[in-house]
Amino acid sequence: MQEAIHIYDMHKEQIxxxxxxxxxxxxxxxxxxxxxxxxxxxxLPSLELIYVTDEDFIxxxxxxxxxxxxxxxxxRDRRYLVDRVxxxxxxxxxxxxxxxxxxxxSCITLMFKIEGHYVFLDFNLLTLLTRFGLLERHEVFNRxxxxxxxxxxxxxMFFSLMSIGYAFFDYVKxxxxxxxxxxxxxxxxxxxxxxxLAIFDLAKTLMEREVFFKAYADKQDDAKLLSKFMTAIIxxxxxxxxxxxxxxxxxDTSQLLNALYLIIGVALIIFSLALYSKWVIDKNVKKQxxxxxxxxx
Numbered sequence: 701m702q703e704a705i706h707i708y709d710m711h712k713e714q715i716x717x718x719x720x721x722x723x724x725x726x727x728x729x730x731x732x733x734x735x736x737x738x739x740x741x742x743x744l745p746s747l748e749l750i751y752v753t754d755e756d757f758i759x760x761x762x763x764x765x766x767x768x769x770x771x772x773x774x775x776r777d778r779r780y781l782v783d784r785v786x787x788x789x790x791x792x793x794x795x796x797x798x799x800x801x802x803x804x805x806s807c808i809t810l811m812f813k814i815e816g817h818y819v820f821l822d823f824n825l826l827t828l829l830t831r832f833g834l835l836e837r838h839e840v841f842n843r844x845x846x847x848x849x850x851x852x853x854x855x856x857m858f859f860s861l862m863s864i865g866y867a868f869f870d871y872v873k874x875x876x877x878x879x880x881x882x883x884x885x886x887x888x889x890x891x892x893x894x895x896x897l898a899i900f901d902l903a904k905t906l907m908e909r910e911v912f913f914k915a916y917a918d919k920q921d922d923a924k925l926l927s928k929f930m931t932a933i934i935x936x937x938x939x940x941x942x943x944x945x946x947x948x949x950x951x952d953t954s955q956l957l958n959a960l961y962l963i964i965g966v967a968l969i970i971f972s973l974a975l976y977s978k979w980v981i982d983k984n985v986k987k988q989x990x991x992x993x994x995x996x997x
Contacts, residue, residue, distance in 0.1 A: 704806065704825055704826055705806070705825070707829055708808075708825060708828075711832065715828065716788060716794050719794065719823070720789075722743065723812060726740075737750050737761070740821070741766050744821070746827040746831050747821055747823055747824075748765065748827070749763055749765055749800065749807075749822035750822075751773060751778075753820065754818075755816060755817070755818070756779075757777065757781070758775060758777055759775060760817070761774070762774060770802075773802070778818075781795070781820065784809065785811050791813040791814075792810065793810070793811045794810050794811075795808050795809040800822055803822070803824075805824055807822045807824055808822075808825060808828070809821065809823075810823065845910075846911060849906060849907070849910040850907070850911050853903045853906045853907040853910070854907075856900070856903035856906070859899060860895075860897070860903060861896070863893075863895050863899065864892065864893055864897075866892050867888070867889035867890075867892035867893045867896065870885075870888060870889060871886075871889040884943060887943040891936045891939050894932055894939070895936055897932060898928075898929055898932030901928060901929070902929055926976075927977055930969070934966060934969055940962070941959065941963050945963075
């Protein structure tokens, strides 16, 4: 989704100019009566919602979609939309992309005044970019991809819960048998819980970003996700290394060299993660700070 917004920002001037010129060249269709408004759908394929308000921004028509009219929207106060739009001249204003409460899709809103009324036109952002040739979409492929991500995400969540369940099952099993209760009985559930948490966090992020679109992540978020996942792996390996050291110290000290190898391996992973965080995460943070500084200037 963020990629779509980024593409729109890159071509914002051309898109807004096209929409304004389309409005100006088809002024005969802009009437407050419903048949005249519905004819706009034949001109603008990316249009998904139309409604009209009075001068006080109180809605006086139903929500007009391509297929139906939603009369429950009559009388709704639309003043909040006025703060979202920026004037483009000739009584025409356009908003930045946002999520529509009516369609739950990303859209931009064009507002213009005619005959003492304000007409609001909501354009679906993805369809608009597709019509301009800036974005390629294939509905069947998108649905297959969505189903695949959902299946993988749900499977990861299932196995993370299985890992957590195994931790409690194994601990209770050894707790009920005092002869089998050792130091390993405490460490093994902790490792299983840590792995379950890491897998669940990965699954949650995957579902949010690729299925439900609750989070609009960028490369900086990808770096943070990998860092969080690797941190959980490091914790699990560190606990395993500690458990190996205790077992060898109690049973066979001649095998301590193997424990040292494991500890060195964990240290190398920590060092690699530190370098990754320094070169990638910090670089992305500084880049984003520069972008934000330019915006506010």
